[in-house]
Amino acid sequence: MSTVALKDVTKVFPDGTVAVDNISLDVNDGEFMVLLGPSGCGKSTVLRMVAGLEQPSRGAILLDNELANDLPPRDRRIAMVFQDFALYPHMTVGDNIAFPLRLSGMEQEQRTERVADVANALGIGDVLGRKPSQLSGGQRQRVAMGRAIIRRPGLFLMDEPLSNLDSGLRAELRAEISALVRELGVSTIYVTHDQAEALTMADRVAIMRKGVLQDVGTPTQVYGRPATLYVAAFLGSPRMNLLESSVYVHLDRYVALHLGDQALYLPWDDIRSRAVAHYHGERIVVGMRAEALTPVAPDTPGAVLQGRIRYLEHHGHESLAFVDIGATAIVVDEMGTPVADGESDRGRRSGRLGKVMQRFAGRAGVLPADADTIGGQSGVLTELGRHRRRPAELAVRLAPYPAVSAGHPMAISVRLDALHFFDERGNRIDVGWR
Numbered sequence: 001m002s003t004v005a006l007k008d009v010t011k012v013f014p015d016g017t018v019a020v021d022n023i024s025l026d027v028n029d030g031e032f033m034v035l036l037g038p039s040g041c042g043k044s045t046v047l048r049m050v051a052g053l054e055q056p057s058r059g060a061i062l063l064d065n066e067l068a069n070d071l072p073p074r075d076r077r078i079a080m081v082f083q084d085f086a087l088y089p090h091m092t093v094g095d096n097i098a099f100p101l102r103l104s105g106m107e108q109e110q111r112t113e114r115v116a117d118v119a120n121a122l123g124i125g126d127v128l129g130r131k132p133s134q135l136s137g138g139q140r141q142r143v144a145m146g147r148a149i150i151r152r153p154g155l156f157l158m159d160e161p162l163s164n165l166d167s168g169l170r171a172e173l174r175a176e177i178s179a180l181v182r183e184l185g186v187s188t189i190y191v192t193h194d195q196a197e198a199l200t201m202a203d204r205v206a207i208m209r210k211g212v213l214q215d216v217g218t219p220t221q222v223y224g225r226p227a228t229l230y231v232a233a234f235l236g237s238p239r240m241n242l243l244e245s246s247v248y249v250h251l252d253r254y255v256a257l258h259l260g261d262q263a264l265y266l267p268w269d270d271i272r273s274r275a276v277a278h279y280h281g282e283r284i285v286v287g288m289r290a291e292a293l294t295p296v297a298p299d300t301p302g303a304v305l306q307g308r309i310r311y312l313e314h315h316g317h318e319s320l321a322f323v324d325i326g327a328t329a330i331v332v333d334e335m336g337t338p339v340a341d342g343e344s345d346r347g348r349r350s351g352r353l354g355k356v357m358q359r360f361a362g363r364a365g366v367l368p369a370d371a372d373t374i375g376g377q378s379g380v381l382t383e384l385g386r387h388r389r390r391p392a393e394l395a396v397r398l399a400p401y402p403a404v405s406a407g408h409p410m411a412i413s414v415r416l417d418a419l420h421f422f423d424e425r426g427n428r429i430d431v432g433w434r
């Protein structure tokens with residue numbers, strides 16, 4: 001039984017590095033929480049603060065609702081598992097697993113019984129007499145797990161425990177570890193930079209970037225409705241297509257999302273149109289995952305984009321076509337800032353829809369055929385200029401080894417209900433559904 005709460009926790013190291021920046025996060029009893037993010041984003045520092053190995057510079061850490069900032073590590077009922085296993089090389093597997101029990105003064109007989117139980121549960125009951133050097137990587141990691149669970153801790157802290165293993169074994173062990181900790185019902189904080197691990201193992205995922213928490217939610221939530229452009233770009237393979245789009249409202253008809261020379265049209269009665277309409281005359285980012293895109297016949301009506309295959313990637317079970325549609329992609333690299341410290345234009349935007357409406361109403365509801373002529377608001381189009389851009393190549397899934405090749409034209413049907421929208425600051429535009 002353990003809950004963890006971080007309240008406005010910041011960690012600044014003596015050299016001035018802000019490793020963790022004002023994070024608040026709750027881990028519920030029995031929950032498997034994964035901290036996900038690229039190298040250096042502060043995941044391990046969070047874990048070390050929960051373990052009591054680092055002191056927060058500001059904020060509070062609560063364990064079971066009690067302030068624990070000054071609680072020594074040994075009083076925290078925590079077991080840690082690291083990527084380098086940290087087994088004692090001179091001890092047998094059995095002695096390694098039993099070590100925490102010996103420290104606590106448990107009788108030999110009872111120890112042997114508990115070790116056998118744990119080792120059998122982990123499938124290493126037959127190697128108890130071996131030394132760590134005589135084990136495979138996967139077995140060593142199971143021993144490390146065994147040593148962590150034998151004391152029946154209230155909380156597991158795991159820091160990239162699988163990263164030294166090959167990919168097949170990693171997949172096998174991640175299923176085993178998540179099954180085991182769920183069976184034990186022990187709250188767990190698991191650190192990884194591997195999104196597959198995070199999405200397959202977690203009850204909830206907390207995604208960090210440069211010390212800042214970007215999003216927290218179930219795997220379905222963070223994948224299906226990412227809070228920021230960064231999360232959208234970080235999760236999923238192939239990466240989400242992120243396209244720069246200019247928004248033009250055609251009152252009572254639709255909201256046009258211009259993507260280069262082409263456009264997608266959100267029907268006016270679609271609830272999302274109202275949210276996106278606030279950005280009339282501005283650029284936003286439209287996200288579309290490969291699963292929202294289907295190749296179709298060129299003359300297919302509806303939400304269809306025309307392009308040309310730039311290149312193909314064959315992955316065995318599927319092929320990916322990267323299709324040039326003449327639009328601009330927004331690049332969000334792992335450490336890159338989608339939008340720098342530009343002033344917020346929330347204030348400017350508030351009431352904008354109203355102004356747009358008034359302006360259009362003055363034209364008696366008649367809208368110019370050429371939407372691009374609407375506006376004169378180019379002043380607000382500059383903020384997206386802070387993103388890095390490149391010509392967009394839409395990643396589209398195809399059957400393995402398709403009968404098309406680079407240079408072929410391709411029409412792509414787009415599921416409008418699967419679009420994601422982000423503002424110029426990289427934050428999700430809430431469209432009031434999903």
Ligand SMILES: Nc1ncnc2c1ncn2[C@@H]1O[C@H](COP(=O)(O)OP(=O)(O)OP(=O)(O)O)[C@@H](O)[C@H]1O
Nearest residue numbers: 013015017019038039040041042043044045046193
């Ligand atoms: N003792 C320290 N003194 C100064 N800076 C530190 C110290 N420990 C960590 N950092 C810095 O704090 C930041 C966060 O480090 P941390 O180890 O928490 O990241 P991480 O996300 O766990 O990365 P990785 O996956 O590479 O372990 C990094 O910029 C790191 O260089």
